[in-house]
Amino acid sequence: MDDAPFDADHVAANREHWNANADDWVASGERNWARAEPVWGIWGVPESELGMLPADMTGMDAVELGCGTGYVSAWMARRGATVTGIDASERQLATARRLAAEHRVPLTLVHGNAEATPFADASFDFAVSEYGAAIWCDPQVWIREAHRLLRPGGRLVFLGNHPLTTVCSPWDGSAMVRELIRPYFGMHATDWREVEVDPGGVEFNLPISDWFRLFRQVGFAVEDYLEPRPGDDAEGVAFYASADWARNWPCEQVWKLRKPAG
Numbered sequence: 001m002d003d004a005p006f007d008a009d010h011v012a013a014n015r016e017h018w019n020a021n022a023d024d025w026v027a028s029g030e031r032n033w034a035r036a037e038p039v040w041g042i043w044g045v046p047e048s049e050l051g052m053l054p055a056d057m058t059g060m061d062a063v064e065l066g067c068g069t070g071y072v073s074a075w076m077a078r079r080g081a082t083v084t085g086i087d088a089s090e091r092q093l094a095t096a097r098r099l100a101a102e103h104r105v106p107l108t109l110v111h112g113n114a115e116a117t118p119f120a121d122a123s124f125d126f127a128v129s130e131y132g133a134a135i136w137c138d139p140q141v142w143i144r145e146a147h148r149l150l151r152p153g154g155r156l157v158f159l160g161n162h163p164l165t166t167v168c169s170p171w172d173g174s175a176m177v178r179e180l181i182r183p184y185f186g187m188h189a190t191d192w193r194e195v196e197v198d199p200g201g202v203e204f205n206l207p208i209s210d211w212f213r214l215f216r217q218v219g220f221a222v223e224d225y226l227e228p229r230p231g232d233d234a235e236g237v238a239f240y241a242s243a244d245w246a247r248n249w250p251c252e253q254v255w256k257l258r259k260p261a262g
Ligand SMILES: C[S@@+](CC[C@H](N)C(=O)[O-])C[C@H]1O[C@@H](n2cnc3c(N)ncnc32)[C@H](O)[C@@H]1O
Pocket: 011, 014, 015, 018, 019, 025, 065, 066, 067, 068, 069, 070, 072, 086, 087, 088, 089, 092, 112, 113, 114, 115, 130, 131, 132, 133, 136, 137
């Protein structure tokens, strides 16, 4: 196999991380494939609250950047889109391929790097990422790549963790606290490979003003920015956040962008 697309240090590290952990994501992938209506992020916020996807995607070409087990791709295909999912982890893609076959949902699933995809310029109407490229790819690279892939008038929608979660994460990798630990300004890559608690891969985020500047430089118009909150019935800890923390401060963000029509 040609490994060149995965050469960058963070891309190789994240591919290895996701290949090593793919088994842990099979059950949630199966649950999400079985859902008729999408729910999003670590708290399962309903699509009716966030409006991530067009209600009718008939005739649209859509791409999911970092598709994992492929359930977001499936939701788009069921709305009528012709869908391509790309992911760096061959083991995550194996789950996606199995579930696509079991659910009889036609998807094109590609093993590749969302920062440097093999797709032609202007080949999609809609691009999406939920905790895929949204957090595992370098924004300075993948946002430009998503812009290249979209047709004029096309939209990019993505959801990931909020920059405040990085600020409130202790250096040892333990769960978020109610204190400002890490610097907000200058935020870019956070390397979780060597932390004591629950080591992971390399994640990315930016200060909100830097996200805005990047979108402007690349040529995206911002249509909306959301800070999803857990529902009243949420409790306990989901991944990196407690329900109590997330009710008081934003732990996730959604950006909705449009490539101007011309
Ligand atoms: C959390 S999953 C996202 C899928 C799904 N929405 C979810 O939340 O489970 C993250 C995915 O991003 C993929 N990923 C990480 N870096 C990537 C890259 N450079 N290019 C493509 N996919 C990447 C991983 O392999 C993994 O399958």
